[in-house]
Amino acid sequence: MTGEISKIGVLGAQGKVGAEMCKAVDAADEFTLVAALDAGDDISALVDSGAQAVVDFTHPDVVMANLAFCIENGIHAVVGTTGFDEARLDQLRRQLEASPGTGVLIAPNFSIGAILMMRFSAIAAPFYDSVEVIELHHPDKADAPSGTARRTAELIAAARREAGSAPMPDATSTSLDGARGADVDGVRVHGLRIRGMVAHQEVILGGPGETLTIRHDSMDRASFAPGVLTGLRNIADHPGLTVGLENFLDLD
């Protein structure tokens, strides 16, 4: 390991996730929380406090300015804020060229379980005739299916295309509208909205005489903490831009 990082700042420290991340950094033996900033605070406090890396769970409107400041000051960043498109990623790459040695991790999902579920589903998909996805969430959610379910289905479809898998068998000839779920790249995705649920997903794969089921249950925002800490532990060894926490995990 080349880097020796211990002093951490959190941006968005008063948000729901940010507050959890402050607690997680504080509780980790190897890290010290040296700055906990939110909207209205002066970001230069990061430099004054000697922060070597930040965790950013803020807002698409402010994250690019936050990162520009961090990169200029050689502060690594582990970022869970959403809203990154190719244009934004390219801009970060250019900024990072001027600050060699600084690392930025952008991750759409810090839940290690969700990453493993997607990875295992893609590996297993070509070995089976049928693959479908069920996602279950609380009924206050606005979109169906969930972003994670869509992404999982896309990864499954890509893995099967690459392997030359046959289309999935389905003899349905009489059907009520919607009974077979949504079609995402040829993979059926089913979304349930149930009071009491938080965020859950199940991928079911089947072949002659057997099925394999991979299920992820996320009950609490605390589930992001191990992923963020893994990001902090590895960021100094990955200068430049990294997209996706899976690049820091040993999954083989």
Place this chain on the structure above:
Amino acid sequence: MTGEISKIGVLGAQGKVGAEMCKAVDAADEFTLVAALDAGDDISALVDSGAQAVVDFTHPDVVMANLAFCIENGIHAVVGTTGFDEARLDQLRRQLEASPGTGVLIAPNFSIGAILMMRFSAIAAPFYDSVEVIELHHPDKADAPSGTARRTAELIAAARREAGSAPMPDATSTSLDGARGADVDGVRVHGLRIRGMVAHQEVILGGPGETLTIRHDSMDRASFAPGVLTGLRNIADHPGLTVGLENFLDLD
């Protein structure tokens, strides 16, 4: 128990289900299989063999003639053949009036697990904010959702109507077509078609902070046997027409 039934005939004895029922009757201590008939056999063999009750898994085209013969000869009948509408049931009721003491049980489902799943779902439904149904079958099935899933959803909807339950919460505003399943009387039903599966169903109920899940897995036609044997054990005590095996089960 008023009846003392031991000699059993099976109609449709060479069909897949019928053959299983012959085995099950043969294996039951209290019963003797005295006649195993199929298309082409002379039904009067039932009388010659002394059959006191028959099990009928035949075809809608022949079942009414089979039952007319049985009722005339005072032979009880436990019937899993499909295709009964109100007209047929009325005709059976009239025929049974002329043969007091003879019982006929018509059951759309002899799986005790499926009956319990439907019953428990209907009892529990009014206690929860949300209820949805998932059914999973092999991909050679022609209809979606399954008949059992539809029936379950109808029973859940009826129980909630009777209890004055509020509509289920669902904030979905952006959705891919089919993502939220089919709507059966206001209950969402999701159908999966997976190679390796046989016939499975899950009812998920949720309220603040908790969920209840009732799942039935049917792996084999052998699962009809306990229900048919329960029918045979009780038929002599239920003269006239009975629709639904649940009437013979002690479910309170």
Place this chain on the structure above:
Amino acid sequence: MTGEISKIGVLGAQGKVGAEMCKAVDAADEFTLVAALDAGDDISALVDSGAQAVVDFTHPDVVMANLAFCIENGIHAVVGTTGFDEARLDQLRRQLEASPGTGVLIAPNFSIGAILMMRFSAIAAPFYDSVEVIELHHPDKADAPSGTARRTAELIAAARREAGSAPMPDATSTSLDGARGADVDGVRVHGLRIRGMVAHQEVILGGPGETLTIRHDSMDRASFAPGVLTGLRNIADHPGLTVGLENFLDLD
């Protein structure tokens, strides 16, 4: 409904469960929270505030004094505090004789899902050859199996005894210690301790070719609220002592 209850007091209002109950009473249209008391507060505030019923989630050391005061003053009580034995229940019955019209509900479990799971398991148990119980909890729990799992197993065993069910089949002849779980009245119970879990239980019943699974997932103390509100809505119609919330639920 004979009673017209609207003014509610909560005892133990600063405890984890009590605080949730205050919120739940406050949020319910038909109820007004008129007193929220904890250790150190003067219980006569209940009378001054006009409370018609109380919710008690306190401590075995103080609950009997709390209830004596309520009964004397004709205030109904819905009680989730633990530690009631036959002697305590008898004492309450005697006190209630002197205050006809006052109702006290003592319930070891206010989770409707847990009650339904136990009830359904007991109803279904005699129809199956095999029944086992799995409970899954966070790893900070001190006892294994959980009290609910033990109680469930006892109810299953009792239902099978009453129905004359055969012993469960089990050909195990070579086994590692503990592999087949704990034996509670002849029912095997398996306890898992998994970080990230809260309180979960699964009852699996199986017969030839099919299985039935009843699962309860409790994620949050909020799950007690619907049961407590059900208790408050019905307590005025049930003078005297009632043990078990199931007596207020329509489960047939």
Place this chain on the structure above:
Amino acid sequence: MTGEISKIGVLGAQGKVGAEMCKAVDAADEFTLVAALDAGDDISALVDSGAQAVVDFTHPDVVMANLAFCIENGIHAVVGTTGFDEARLDQLRRQLEASPGTGVLIAPNFSIGAILMMRFSAIAAPFYDSVEVIELHHPDKADAPSGTARRTAELIAAARREAGSAPMPDATSTSLDGARGADVDGVRVHGLRIRGMVAHQEVILGGPGETLTIRHDSMDRASFAPGVLTGLRNIADHPGLTVGLENFLDLD
């Protein structure tokens, strides 16, 4: 691919698994079943029929003689028969040295789902605080836990040892005998015996706020077929001895 294999023989063709394998070979476009032999048949029929590879599901008593014949005649072998120890494997390695270009695959498990379950469990295990294994089988099984469950637990324990994972948290201080399952290398394993089940296993992993579950359901011996066909498709490219089907699967 270096090899062009199409003519296949099956040894143990009248056994339950062997008969399934004959069907599977017959149904595969690229293969022709040229010999289906069982005890009493002359194994030299393999040579006469031009078999290029055999599938062996026979018995520990005869499998070494079968393989000696195959190796001498340059016939590849895909072997599901049990009973191989290091001495037997060494003997095969020596025999294969004298027949370069011939491949023998010995696999304790041809179910691709079981292999994936074990592999994914081992990859995921170091990312979680807690990991436990549940296996569910029919009640006629003699050993508990199952061989696959033991092997899975051993692989999980090895992966955690290598990663330097902490011991799993468990605050249990009061316990009924067996409630926490069997201890296999520090991993708790729970075995259920339920009528109607075939062969099922679930690995549950948990960390703060989330759990990951990997479940394999095997309903039918047909589930071995895809693994055996994968073995046949790859055996000619893997001369010498290979132990474990996972070596022929692309799992990264």
